[in-house]
Every structure is written in C-alpha cells, then in structure tokens.
Amino acid sequence: MTTSTYTVVGxxxxxxxxxxxxxxxxxxxxxxxxVDLANGAVDVTSDAPLTDDAVRAAVEEAGYQLAGS
Known part of the structure; x- marks a missing residue:
C-alpha cells in the first residue's frame, strides 16, 4: 500500500x-x-504508486485543481 497527499484548490x-x-x-x-476540507489535503491510498497526472485528471474531472497545477 502507498499513501500520497495532494492539495486541492477550490x-x-x-x-x-x-x-x-x-x-x-x-x-x-x-x-x-x-479529504480534509479545511486545508484542502487529499490523502490517497492505493495498491501501487499513482502518477500525478492520473490524480490531476480525476481532480479536474471533479471541477477542481491540484495546487501548483
């Protein structure tokens, strides 16, 4: 298992x-x-490491952006 943290804006x-x-x-x-609404943190646990592009695309599909994107 792998856990990564991202910051989502908006x-x-x-x-x-x-x-x-x-x-x-x-x-x-x-x-x-x-998801922590207060600070925009999104912790993602997965079977294997994810690409930032996959997470970015999913966040954008939801209507938001990753910080720094």
Whole structure:
C-alpha cells in the first residue's frame, strides 16, 4: 500500500469533498480517499504508486485543481 497527499484548490463545502473523493476513488488501484476540507489535503491510498497526472485528471474531472497545477 502507498499513501500520497495532494492539495486541492477550490473546495468550499461537503459537496466539493464528495466530488473529489468520488472521482479520485475511481482511479484503478485506489483503496481509500480522505479529504480534509479545511486545508484542502487529499490523502490517497492505493495498491501501487499513482502518477500525478492520473490524480490531476480525476481532480479536474471533479471541477477542481491540484495546487501548483
């Protein structure tokens, strides 16, 4: 198992959290997604390391951006 932390920009409510959790959770191999609305942190646990591009695409599909993107 691998856990990586990302910072997502633009989340403001529980619906935002749900959208990000759902889209990131669809990435193959992801087993858990924890989102902290207060600081924008998204902890992603997966069977194998994920590419930043895969996570970025999922976050963008939810309507948000990774910090630094």
């Amino acid at each position: 989340m403001t409510c529980g619906h935002c959290v749900s959208s990000v959790r759902e889209e990131v959770g669809r990435i193959d191999g992801v087993t858990q997604v924890d």
